[in-house]
Amino acid sequence: MKSKQTGITLIGFLVVLMVVSFFGYMAMKLVPAYTEFMGVSKAMSQLASEGTARTPGEVKTALMKKLDFQYVSDDTITPKDINFKRNGNATELSVSYDKRIPFMYNVDFLVHFEKSVELQGNVDG
Numbered sequence: 001m002k003s004k005q006t007g008i009t010l011i012g013f014l015v016v017l018m019v020v021s022f023f024g025y026m027a028m029k030l031v032p033a034y035t036e037f038m039g040v041s042k043a044m045s046q047l048a049s050e051g052t053a054r055t056p057g058e059v060k061t062a063l064m065k066k067l068d069f070q071y072v073s074d075d076t077i078t079p080k081d082i083n084f085k086r087n088g089n090a091t092e093l094s095v096s097y098d099k100r101i102p103f104m105y106n107v108d109f110l111v112h113f114e115k116s117v118e119l120q121g122n123v124d125g
Contacts, residue, residue, distance in 0.1 A: 030109060033099050037113045039070030040077065040095060044117045048093065051120030056084050059093065059119070091119045 008016070043066035047059065054062075060082050067077060077097050085092040094116040101109040 026103070029101050029103055030111070033101055033111055033113075036072055036076060036099075037115075039072050040067065040113070041115050043067050043070045043072070044093060044095060044115055048117040048119050059084075063093075063095075085116075087118075093117050093119050 043063060046066055047063050050062075060079050063082060064077075064079070068074075076099060077095060081095055081097040083094050083096070085094060094114070096112075096114040099111045099113065101111065103109055
């Protein structure tokens with residue numbers, strides 16, 4: 001009786017290993033940026049639920065302090081990335097920024113993040 005062996009060859013295994021390694025390396029580069037954005041979202045939600053009346057400058061300062069507690073890098077979000085929009089009696093706080101992540105050689109990832117929350121208290125300004 002002849003038995004036929006089935007399975008993956010060494011070359012096939014190396015090709016699969018290269019593909020998995022490539023996507024694993026890509027994930028290692030991108031996951032920290034998304035984790036940082038989750039910190040931004042959490043800080044904005046905390047700020048929105050406080051519900052105290054303040055000026056836009058005070059809101060920006062409070063948000064920047066909360067971002068420090070969420071381990072968001074100082075060069076990720078600048079005060080110019082924070083905007084306010086008035087909708088009737090409500091004020092909407094929005095943060096929009098781009099993050100450039102070096103990948104390999106001259107290839108970079110450019111990821112755009114955007115989040116808006118409605119502030120509970122009055123924002124004068």
